[in-house]
Amino acid sequence: MELLLLILVGVLYATGIFMMLRRSMVKLLIGLILLGNGANMLIFLLGGITRGKPPIIGDADKVLTGIYADPVPQSLILTAIVISFGLQSFAIVLLKRVHALIQTDDLNDLNTPDTSI
Amino acid sequence: MLIVVLSGFLFAFLTLLSGKLVRNSLSWFPALLPLALFIYFMSYIPVVAAGPVRFHYPWVTSMGVDLDFKLDGLAMLFSLLITGIGTCIFVYASYYLKGNKYLDRFFCYLSIFMAAMLGMVLADNLIILFIFWELTSISSYFLIGFNNEEKKSRRNALMALTITGAGGFLLMAGFILIGSISGTYSINSLIASGGSLQQHALYGWMILFIFAGAFTKSAQFPFHFWLPGAMVAPTPVSAYLHSATMVKAGIYLLARFTPILGHTTSWSTTLIIVGGITMLYSAFHSLQRIDLKEILAYSTIAALGTLVFLLGIGTSNALLAAAVFILVHALYKAALFMVAGILDHETGTRNIGMLRGLKKVMWPVALAGMLAAFSSAGIPLTFGFIGKELIYESTFHAPYIAVILTLIALFTNILILYAGFQAGIRPFTGKLSGVHQHLHIPSFRLWLPPLLLALLGVVLGIWPSLVDGPLIRPVYTALGETTILSPLLLWHGFNWVVVLSIVTIIAGCLLYYLFVPSRSYIPLTDKWLHLSPEALTVRLGRAFIHFSNRYTNLFHNGFLRSYVSVIIVFITCLLAMKLITGVDVHFDIKTNISDIRSYDIVIFLIIIAAIWKSISTSSRINAVASLSVVGYCICLLFVIYSAPDLAMTQFTIDTLTVVLFVLVLFRLPPFLKINDRRVILRDSVIATAFGLLIAIIALEVMNEPTTKDISKFYSENAYLLAKGKNVVNVMLVDFRGFDTLVEITVLTIAALGVYSLMKLRVSSTTKE
Amino acid sequence: MKSIILKTASNYLLPLLLLFAVFILLRGHYKPGGGFVGGLIASIAFVLHSFANGLQNTRKLLRYPPGAFIPVGLAISLLSGLAPMLIGKPFMSGEWLSVQVPIIGLIGTPLFFDIGVFFVVIGVTLTILFTISESIL
CATH class of the missing domain: 1.10.10 (Arc Repressor Mutant, subunit A)
Structure with missing residues (x-):
């Protein structure tokens, strides 16, 4: 299964970057989301995947015993998911704002190089 | 001692806070600080005459950087100059800039400069010295650009900062080089182990860096041009920084390093050549100027060149002459500058052709100017005479090419005399012009400081023993000299040196009376202007800006995707190279790999299909729907692979993201229909390569054993x-x-x- | 989206979902759940309600602007961290009462911290969504 997830991570990264290279702002946003998912999956995969053993201590026990999923990447990803929501909403609003100002989806119309001497 | 050094910074801050008071009624108040410090240092004279005093405050001991201060003869001479002339300047400026709305700011900069300069001459640690060195450059930048509404001020301030800053940068390299070779940043230890660095293979680099710092700061050819430019500063600044103290920082540095790096052929030759060229070049240039301050600026450069030249000769005589000449020059040049400032302030012009006969309306200023001019000319009974005698003494008895050195010194001294007379005597003699009839004696706060300094020049000339034992000899000792020389005397007896002095005075007076300065001489050198160091520097600066523009426009072109692709391509190439050369990629994660079940494959295929749909569709709603499918499938993966918390979070966030998109999406434009096959192909290649790279790296990481201590x-x-x-x-x-x-x-x-x-x-x- | 069914359903769903959100929040220390998920579920409940009944009604129901939840939540979290300092423990050290409560387990500072997170998440999510859906540019 690891190999399938590996391919998935690769595909998410590749498509994310591909979409970020488009001229359309909406596509840029889609690329951002795909890339975020890819990063989450990468962390998840590298933490090691375990089927059906959540990191929750049984009712009778005091410590986790036996095989269990790694809790550290999970808490990292949980944080990342919530933060990425904040990022996405901010990006969407920014995009909307820009669109309201310049009436276009084309990133080329935003182009003002720093130096124009 | 730490308080003494830092008091200027604290005071600068206080001046700003009480800006209104300083601007109005209490403008004399800031002068109390240099006065207090001057008295403080005076009280140390008997102690220092016996031997240096050291102060130690630990700072970053582990890196060998401590707040070490040492008050020896050299530091004492400079400290007294800084605080003593500083007092005069503070008093002078309080009237000179009266009513200026930024007077508080001016005193703030001036206090910072004074503190930095004190810190620099007192520092006994290379790093500390460097920090204060740079602080003097920066405060000088602010002071030159004090009239910051004028374009010329800003330009010249920037020019001065660029030159001194570049020198400071190289100086730092030199200090670090010396520090890492000798293993200590303490100047005292360096002097104690004196001589060992001269034999080192990197000695050439060391002196190159030190020279770069000293020459830029002390305006030596070919870095001299910032100093005449710095004359746009208010005159108190020119008098204080650009003649008496800051420009002598380079001289101080050379003197400080004479016992450590000096007394070698390369050291002496370089200093003599650079000092000599500077002397001749700037003395010649001072002939062509008609602006009082510019004449003085060029004669200052000539004097600085003389000091470098004397340090280069390096004999006991020459070092003693340098010690005396530092004091002589500071006294008369500060006075002359202040006189020039008064004339400018009262008449509104600095053109020497238009200033005549002013002695009738402002006799104390005339007296100050005349005495200072005499001292600069080396007329007997002034301290300048003693200085000049010593200079001829040392060139005359120089170990090699004594005749040439003497001729250079003679020529320069004649022109220094000429410049001194132009500034100190010409404006006051002759017939008073009609427009200046109404003038009267200015406030004593203007004329007293230069008069005091000029009088001091005469007093010391008559009784040189006042400073000889307490002040000059400790400097001489601090330079590492032990040979006992005869004490300073008013009269050495009749010999060749006296003849030279007389020749200087006669030739100088002839020049002064026969040569009429005029604007018409400037075109003579104008045709060489494009080859002057200044023009070359400006061209270099322009070329650099041009290059930066091209470079920035190429890489910072405003296209997000070009930034992304540059970054991605760079990272991909770098990592791929490392992977190809360094690591062998292999698939041996057969052990502890989890099995693939049928629903895994189904989920996987759905995700891939959804991703494909989201990037290929031309409808926005389809893209968003596909994205949510991707999200929900990932959520399923979390469920299967024991992450219930993640699954719940992913599910809710995904729902909210869809809501968010739906809210916004219909107010956004449809996708652009841009189908450039080549661009798509290029981007696909970049993206695929990157995805592949990430996958390979992930695979490599999975191959490596990991420790689970934290999770455990x-x-x-x-x-x-x-x-x-x-x-x-x-x-x-x-x-x-x-x-x-x-x-x-x-x-x-x-x-x-x-x-x-x-x-x-x-x-x-x-x-x- | 003025469907009668949705409208009726959402009126019943809102309290149920909110109850569920609180349940998820409180059991978080022992079973899957917690402040983040609980807050998100509560936000979804309100978003659903606003779809069915219109934004104005949801705002009325909330009584306070959603942004007001944010400082409240942040304050609760911060205070739960500061509280142990009153008895001389370092910042954010966990302290528990010894009373055992069903579902929640022991009551202690981490619980209040989680409640703070819950409110911040509700506040942030609703602020973002309501602001965006309200403004027509």
């Missing part, structure tokens, strides 16, 4: 320490609670950002 700690202690059984949640709210606190703050900021962006009203004008 949390798993074992979640209940025992934190009384919770859901380890992920316990980590979030307890073990790593602080991170979560910051995270929710970040979320808050995102919400505030969204809110303000949406509620912001954009007026129609800014819509452009």
Whole structure:
């Protein structure tokens, strides 16, 4: 299964970057989301995947015993998911704002190089 | 001692705080600081005459950087010059800039400069010395550009900062080089182990860097041009920084390093050549100027060249002459500058052709100017005479090419005399012009400081023993000299040196009477202007700006995708190279790999299909729907692979993201229809390469054994320490609670950002 | 989206979902759940309600602007961290009462921290969504 997830991570990264290279702002946003998912999956995969053993201590026990999923990447990803929501909403609003100002989806119309001497 | 050094900075701050008082009634108040410091240093004279005093305050001891200060003869001479002339300048400036709305700021800069200069001459640690060195450059920048509304001021200030800053940069390299070779940054230890560095293979680099610092700071050819430019500063600044103190910092540095790096052929030859060229070049240039301050600026450069030249000769005589000449020059040049400032202030012009006969209306100024001019000319009974005698003495008895050296000194001295007379005598003699009839004696705060300094030049000339034992000899000792020389005398008896002095005076007076300075001489050198060091520097600067523009426009072109592709391509190439050369990629994760079940494959295929759909569709709603499918499938993966918390979060967030998109999407434009096959192909290649690279790296990481100590700690202690059984949640709210606190703050900021962006009203004008 | 069915359903769903959100929040320390998920579920409940009944009604129901939840939540979290300092413990050290409560387990500072997170998440999510859906640019 690891190999399938590996391919998935690769595909998410590749498509994310591909979409970020488009001229359309909406596509840029889609690329951002795909890339975020890819990063989450990468962390998840590298933490090691375990089927059906959540990191929750049984009712009778005091410590986790036996095989269990790694809790550290999970808490990292949980944080990342919530933060990425904040990022996405901010990006969407920014995009909307820009669109309201310049009436276009084309990133080329935003182009003002720093130096124009 | 630390308080003494830092008091200027503190005082600068206070001046700013009480700006209104300083601007109005209490403008004389800042002068109390240099006066107090002057008295403080005076009280140390008997102690220092016996031997240096050292002060030690630990700072970064582990890196060999301590706040070490040493008050020896050299530091004492400079400290007295800084604080003594400083007092005069503070008093003078309080009237000179009376009514200026930035007077408080001026005193602030001036105090900072004074403190930095004191710190520099007192520092006994290379790094400390460097810090204060740079502070003097920066405060000088502010002072030159004090009239910052004028373009010329800003330009010249920047030019001065560029030149001295570049020199400072090289100086730092030199200090670090010396520090790492000798293993200590303490100047005292360096002097104690004197001589060992001269034999080192990197000695050439060391002196090159030190020279770069000293020559730029002390305006030696070919870095001299910033000093005449710096004359745009208010005259108190020119008198203080650009003749008496700051420009002598380079001389100080050379003198300080004479016992450490000096007395070699390369040291002496370089200093003599550079000093000699500077002397001749600037003395010649002072002939062509008609602006009082410019004449003085060029004669200052000539004097600085003389000092470098004397340090280069390096004999006991020459070092003694240098010590005396530092004092002589500081006294008369500061006085002359202040006189020039008074003339400018009262008459509104500095053109020497238009200033005549002013002795009738302002006799104290005339007296000050005349005495200072005599001292600069080396007329007997002035301190300048003694200085000049010593200079001829040392060139005359120089170990090699004594005749040539003497001729250079003679020529320069004649022109220094000429410059001194132009500034100190010409404006006061002759017939008073009609427009200046109404003038009268200015405030004593203007004429007293230069008169004091000029009088001091005469007093010391008559009784040189006043400074000889207490002040000059310790300097001489600090330069590492032990040979006992005869004391300073008013009259050495009749010999060749006296003849030279007389020749200087006669030739100088002839020049003064016969040569009429005029603007018409400037074109003579103008045709060489494009080859002057200044023009070359300006061209270099322009070329650099041009290059930066080209470079910036190439890489910082405003296209997000070009930044992304440059970054991605670079990272991909770098990592791929490392992977190809360094690591062998292999697939041997057969062990502890989990099996593939049928529903895994189904989910995988759905995700791939959804991703494909989301990037290939031309409809926005399809893209968003596909994205949510990707999200929900990932959520399923979390469920299967034991991450219930993640699954729940992913599910809710995904739902909210869809809601968000749906709310916004229909107000957004449809996708652009741009189908450039070549571009798509290029981007696909970049993206595929990057995805592949990430996958390979992930594979490599999975091949490596990992330690699970951290997870183990949390798993074992979640209940025992934190009384919770859901380890992920316990980590979030307890073990790593602080991170979560910051995270929710970040979320808050995102919400505030969204809110303000949406509620912001954009007026129609800014819509452009 | 003025469907009668949705409208009726959402009126019943809102309290149920909110109850569920609180349940998820409180059991978070022992079973899957916690402040983040609980807050998100509560936000979804309100978003659903606003779809069915219109934004104005949801705002009325909430009584306070959603942004007001944010400082409240941040304050609760911060205070739960500061509280142990009153008895001389370092910032954010966990302290528990010895009373055992069903579902929640022991009551302690981490619980209050999680409640703070819950409110911040509700506030942030609703602020973002309501702001965006309200403004027509």
